[in-house]
Amino acid sequence: MHRIIVLATVVIVSFGSCSKEQETRKVEREKMGEHGMAVDWKFSLPQGDPNAGRKQFIEVECYKCHEVKGEKFPALAEGEKGVGPELSQMAGMHPPEFFAESIINPNAVIDPDAKKLGHVGEDGKSKMPDYNTVLTVQQVADLASYIASLKGLKPNEHTRH
Numbered sequence: 001m002h003r004i005i006v007l008a009t010v011v012i013v014s015f016g017s018c019s020k021e022q023e024t025r026k027v028e029r030e031k032m033g034e035h036g037m038a039v040d041w042k043f044s045l046p047q048g049d050p051n052a053g054r055k056q057f058i059e060v061e062c063y064k065c066h067e068v069k070g071e072k073f074p075a076l077a078e079g080e081k082g083v084g085p086e087l088s089q090m091a092g093m094h095p096p097e098f099f100a101e102s103i104i105n106p107n108a109v110i111d112p113d114a115k116k117l118g119h120v121g122e123d124g125k126s127k128m129p130d131y132n133t134v135l136t137v138q139q140v141a142d143l144a145s146y147i148a149s150l151k152g153l154k155p156n157e158h159t160r161h
């Protein structure tokens with residue numbers, strides 16, 4: 001009986017992993033904290049698709065506040081441009097989870113120079129809206145992976161998406 005349950009579990013786990021590229025993290029006994037949570041546990045996003053993320057970036061109009069050097073986004077009319085940091089050098093700076101946090105909780109990390117840069121309002125809050133009722137988790141993961149892929153293209157280099 002015991003053996004059957006174990007086998008069934010193995011089958012379910014291996015079927016489950018077919019559609020996902022991400023590996024399940026194995027927790028070593030010694031590293032196990034309270035309630036089976038590894039002491040070095042960290043939040044991980046589902047796998048994102050940078051091409052889908054780039055499309056989202058245009059669709060939900062992130063480009064209205066964020067320039068990405070080397071990218072061609074729709075032209076902005078006078079007065080349409082908002083304030084936000086340029087994002088073309090983001091690859092390697094932070095993991096995708098950090099970018100996801102910027103999107104779902106823009107106030108989590110605020111640059112000490114934010115006021116000087118005009119990134120926050122009088123209340124000290126980010127001028128960036130959150131997208132929690134607009135984007136699905138997958139779309140957030142796609143956007144995060146797009147941003148994490150930005151390696152600082154030169155202005156005359158075109159992206160081949």
Ligand code: HEC
Binds near residue numbers: 066102
């Ligand atoms: C109204 C303007 C505005 C819009 C629209 C906007 N942002 Fe922002 N964004 C900002 C500002 C201002 C900051 C800097 C303050 C902060 O961290 O929230 C920022 C910060 C960020 C950062 C962190 C950059 C860093 O240096 O760590 C990321 C990533 C980001 N935005 C992505 C996005 C994405 C993706 C979208 C679209 C879903 C978006 N933003 C839409 C204004 C905007």
